[in-house]
Amino acid sequence: MQRWTSQLSTILNIVYEAEHFLSxxxxxxxxxxxxxxxxxxxxxxxxKKMVSQGLISxxxxxxxxxxxxxxxxxxxxxxxxxxNMIRVDIxxxxxxxxxxxxxxxxxxxxxxxRGICRRCE
Numbered sequence: 001m002q003r004w005t006s007q008l009s010t011i012l013n014i015v016y017e018a019e020h021f022l023s024x025x026x027x028x029x030x031x032x033x034x035x036x037x038x039x040x041x042x043x044x045x046x047x048k049k050m051v052s053q054g055l056i057s058x059x060x061x062x063x064x065x066x067x068x069x070x071x072x073x074x075x076x077x078x079x080x081x082x083x084n085m086i087r088v089d090i091x092x093x094x095x096x097x098x099x100x101x102x103x104x105x106x107x108x109x110x111x112x113x114r115g116i117c118r119r120c121e
Contacts, residue, residue, distance in 0.1 A: 011050070077115065
């Protein structure tokens, strides 16, 4: 059983309050801005623990792992100018329903939208 630390709680709050996906480095910068004394390796370790416990979700894009609150719809928008990733909450049928409908076991899915975000328009 994992001990619940204040660092873990702060990292979880940062991820849950973000409107977009965050990389470990972005979480680290946010913590440093709060004057929290924490190392980048600790941030990575805590994010990995939270993913394994189902507290947050992880998605990889261009060889970088990004984190967001859980659950999320596995759909996201990527700005082609700035690279910002934005979560898109779409009420798509769950995997069990899809498995029953198409007669195959669905283990996961991802939907990516690309374009220009409002900030870059």
